[in-house]
Amino acid sequence: MLRFYFLIPIILFVLNCLVAQEKPISLEGIDLRIISMHYDWANLARYEDKNKEVVINQNEDRVVFMGNSITEGWKNQMPTMFDNQTFINRGISGQTTPQMLLRFRADVIELKPEVVVILAGTNDIAGNTPLRDLESVAGNLASMGELAKHHNIKVILCSVLPASDYPWRTGKNPDTQIPILNELIRDYAEEEGFYYLDYFNSMTDGNNGLKANYGSDGVHPNIRGYRVMRKMVLKAIDKIL
Numbered sequence: 001m002l003r004f005y006f007l008i009p010i011i012l013f014v015l016n017c018l019v020a021q022e023k024p025i026s027l028e029g030i031d032l033r034i035i036s037m038h039y040d041w042a043n044l045a046r047y048e049d050k051n052k053e054v055v056i057n058q059n060e061d062r063v064v065f066m067g068n069s070i071t072e073g074w075k076n077q078m079p080t081m082f083d084n085q086t087f088i089n090r091g092i093s094g095q096t097t098p099q100m101l102l103r104f105r106a107d108v109i110e111l112k113p114e115v116v117v118i119l120a121g122t123n124d125i126a127g128n129t130p131l132r133d134l135e136s137v138a139g140n141l142a143s144m145g146e147l148a149k150h151h152n153i154k155v156i157l158c159s160v161l162p163a164s165d166y167p168w169r170t171g172k173n174p175d176t177q178i179p180i181l182n183e184l185i186r187d188y189a190e191e192e193g194f195y196y197l198d199y200f201n202s203m204t205d206g207n208n209g210l211k212a213n214y215g216s217d218g219v220h221p222n223i224r225g226y227r228v229m230r231k232m233v234l235k236a237i238d239k240i241l
Contacts, residue, residue: 042102067119069093096129097140119158125177126166138184157189159200163219164209175208
């Protein structure tokens with residue numbers, strides 16, 4: 001017990017510096033990622049300062065990209081695409097749909113975009129937070145879509161990108177689970193009149209994995225993969241605007 005109290009200042013310091021990661025970090029057997037989830041489970045603080053920089057009435061065609069590391073990494077690969085005014089990147093590595101749903105108001109609605117692009121679900125399948133079932137994941141995506149619709153924000157719901165396995169958490173069968181989730185997303189989008197952006201069929205290797213030349217780890221796109229995504233999403237945004 002005394003040893004734990006001695007570690008508290010160290011843990012709090014690390015939490016303040018912690019950037020969400022796909023793979024948990026441990027200190028003396030303590031999973032800091034689990035602790036950080038209790039500290040700020042949805043990571044609402046991540047974009048708090050960036051959100052204050054957005055000039056709300058500056059751009060009528062503002063688009064917010066909501067997602068996980070695939071969205072966050074997009075900005076790293078194509079920094080000129082996201083200016084935090086017109087195209088706003090609100091991806092957080094490692095996040096699942098319940099976490100995104102909790103921060104949807106702060107990181108999307110309050111920025112008053114014309115369009116939101118939602119790409120999420122692969123980390124749910126990976127089990128980054130406890131997975132109940134795929135219907136619950138689709139339900140979280142639906143709740144984000146309904147919140148956006150209520151606030152007159154046009155919705156682009158994206159398919160989950162293909163993956164044959166997760167390097168940081170093997171054995172979750174994303175090659176079979178992702179197509180099932182994508183079918184749920186597509187059916188909901190069609191029912192609500194949302195735009196369904198099918199990255200999966202444009203990026204799969206034919207065996208439900210990511211094409212080898214589109215990424216190095218089988219999950220996250222490289223610049224070539226992001227170029228495919230950029231072309232598709234710009235076409236979708238142009239169509240619904």
